[in-house]
Ligand SMILES: *[C@@H]1O[C@H](CO)[C@@H](O)[C@H](O)[C@H]1NC(C)=O
């Protein structure tokens with residue numbers, strides 16, 4: 001009797017698919033979770049949103065996404081870091097913010113002309129310290145980044161130049177209770193993920209005191225990195241504008257044709273010009289064929305340059321003028 005019941009249950013469950021009532025336990029047993037029907041199965045004949053890895057089990061971020069905060073403050077930092085008029089940007093947009101130090105280092109073994117740049121700033125009114133990184137400079141540097149991955153695969157860069165972290169240490173010593181905001185556009189966003197990881201693993205900062213915001217940043221880490229980063233940084237948004245070409249780079253290792261790189265959470269996708277009051281999607285998945293990655297045709301370099309309907313490098317280089325209208329996308 002017992003055995004018959006057991007067999008009946010066994011046969012039933014193998015007919016109806018795996019018995020798991022949530023996404024996490026479903027995918028960890030090697031099956032696929034269907035979001036719309038909340039079913040777990042080995043395959044689906046029709047299911048719109050299929051989840052195959054734990055990282056993508058639907059979840060919303062712990063902290064609210066604030067469009068206005070991104071559009072005013074975070075956009076200003078990530079744009080200012082493109083140019084040499086950082087304090088002027090603050091004067092125009094965030095008058096209480098003060099530039100501390102701008103740093104630049106050679107960040108390519110092959111070409112001393114390729115530099116990575118970042119600045120530190122602080123604001124005693126908002127009680128915040130800012131660390132911001134510039135995006136890649138020119139197509140050469142972007143190509144070098146892509147080619148490095150395509151030719152060499154995932155690489156390990158052991159040298160992180162200490163100067164900007166020295167500046168940060170001085171600021172933290174002077175303003176111990178202040179929150180830290182880390183941000184950047186494009187390559188600057190990748191450096192934000194690296195720097196925040198470095199600060200937390202070395203113990204200089206606690207992740208709960210850090211807010212990370214990136215704009216149009218390519219993937220830089222593997223699955224385990226994305227899981228670790230997602231679990232560590234609860235305030236971390238990476239904003240993607242419409243069909244931004246760079247934000248969709250790179251996922252597949254061409255040597256094996258397998259997916260090796262993943263974005264950490266949480267993606268915010270604006271499928272429009274990012275004008276004020278434009279809608280956005282808070283992506284419940286971390287990274288796969290969801291949200292911005294549902295669009296694979298017509299990827300655009302212009303959508304990479306414009307965020308919140310501002311040409312970030314041009315606006316930043318000009319000192320972030322109050323009137324943004326001449327920097328809008330055509
Ligand atoms: C998923 O189900 C497993 C097994 O029933 C349970 O241990 C786990 O807490 C559940 N997770 C969530 C997020 O509900």
Ligand SMILES: *[C@@H]1O[C@H](CO)[C@@H](O)[C@H](O)[C@H]1NC(C)=O
Nearest residue numbers: 016017041042043044045046
């Ligand atoms: C579940 O998987 C089985 C076996 O592959 C298949 O026959 C069945 O149609 C699937 N169920 C759904 C809802 O797709």
Ligand SMILES: *[C@@H]1O[C@H](CO)[C@@H](O)[C@H](O)[C@H]1NC(C)=O
Nearest residue numbers: 108109110111112113114140
């Ligand atoms: C670096 O820049 C200088 C000045 O623009 C140029 O002459 C030189 O060829 C560049 N070096 C490389 C390796 O691109």
Ligand SMILES: *[C@@H]1O[C@H](CO)[C@@H](O)[C@H](O)[C@H]1NC(C)=O
Nearest residue numbers: 252253254255256257258259
């Ligand atoms: C990867 O896929 C491409 C396109 O389908 C194919 O041309 C190439 O040979 C594949 N490479 C490997 C290593 O499987």
Ligand SMILES: *[C@@H]1O[C@H](CO)[C@@H](O)[C@H](O)[C@H]1NC(C)=O
Nearest residue numbers: 273274275276309328329330
């Ligand atoms: C949004 O931005 C686009 C491109 O700059 C512009 O053509 C359009 O008029 C804007 N819409 C609103 C409502 O501001």
